[in-house]
Amino acid sequence: EIVLTQSPDFQSVTPKEKVTITCRASQSIGDHLHWYQQKPDQSPKVLIKYASQSISGVPSRFSGSGSGTEFTLTIDSLEAEDAATYYCHQSSGLPRTFGQGTKVEIK
Amino acid sequence: QVQLQESGPGPVKPSETLSLTCTVSGGSLSYSYWNWIRQPPGQGLEWIGYIINRGSTKYNPSLKSRVTISDDTSKNHFSLRLSSVTAADTAVYYCARSHGGSHFDYWGQGTLVIVSS
Numbered sequence: 001e002i003v004l005t006q007s008p009d010f011q012s013v014t015p016k017e018k019v020t021i022t023c024r025a026s027q028s029i030g031d032h033l034h035w036y037q038q039k040p041d042q043s044p045k046v047l048i049k050y051a052s053q054s055i056s057g058v059p060s061r062f063s064g065s066g067s068g069t070e071f072t073l074t075i076d077s078l079e080a081e082d083a084a085t086y087y088c089h090q091s092s093g094l095p096r097t098f099g100q101g102t103k104v105e106i107k
Numbered sequence: 108q109v110q111l112q113e114s115g116p117g118p119v120k121p122s123e124t125l126s127l128t129c130t131v132s133g134g135s136l137s138y139s140y141w142n143w144i145r146q147p148p149g150q151g152l153e154w155i156g157y158i159i160n161r162g163s164t165k166y167n168p169s170l171k172s173r174v175t176i177s178d179d180t181s182k183n184h185f186s187l188r189l190s191s192v193t194a195a196d197t198a199v200y201y202c203a204r205s206h207g208g209s210h211f212d213y214w215g216q217g218t219l220v221i222v223s224s
Contacts, residue, residue: 001168032209034209034210034211036211043201043203043214043215043216043217044152044201044211044214045214046210046211046212049209049210050209050210087151087152089152089210089211091205091208091209091210094165095154095165095166095167095168095169096142096154096167096205097154098151098152098153098154099151100151101151101152
């Protein structure tokens with residue numbers, strides 16, 4: 001099983017600040033890494049596919065990078081509506097797995 | 108626009124079988140990967156399994172002995188059965204589509220299943 005480890009687990013951030021979340025895979029997964037945002041009592045929503053590819057309708061302040069075993073989600077200029085938990089997910093192997101989540105709080 | 112809607116009978120008693128159905132509109136079960144994912148209260152996401160292509164399935168080994176995913180293309184829905192449930196199976200259960208087996212692009216709203224006597 002491919003284990004995904006996110007850091008940090010929690011981040012308290014001021015609006016307009018830049019946020020960086022890291023996801024490390026226990027083995028190389030190429031670019032088969034995707035990022036989701038989940039707000040309280042809502043289903044997750046995909047933000048980035050294949051490590052760095054944008055999703056239609058997702059604000060351009062969300063971007064992704066990385067390949068192999070280390071990946072990053074960046075939120076440029078955080079807005080209040082970005083308060084949520086963020087998850088990475090790999091589709092390189094079975095079973096599909098998720099990171100443990102990173103909760104982003106607005107100060 | 109693809110839409111997914113979970114439905115099920117409600118609370119389940121320990122040792123019984125949990126059964127849920129996901130009805131798909133705006134898309135055909137004949138294409139894509141159709142998944143079940145769960146999230147215990149206050150915890151992270153766990154992939155349960157998927158069904159594709161006329162009933163081919165893959166399951167999470169952690170649940171494999173208890174899980175069955177099936178589909179009914181005439182009704183455009185797919186279903187989850189999880190046997191011998193315990194309190195640890197209490198979770199919000201989501202159905203989701205994965206495009207080409209990759210990212211989950213469409214999700215249901217989720218349904219909370221409580222296992223309790």
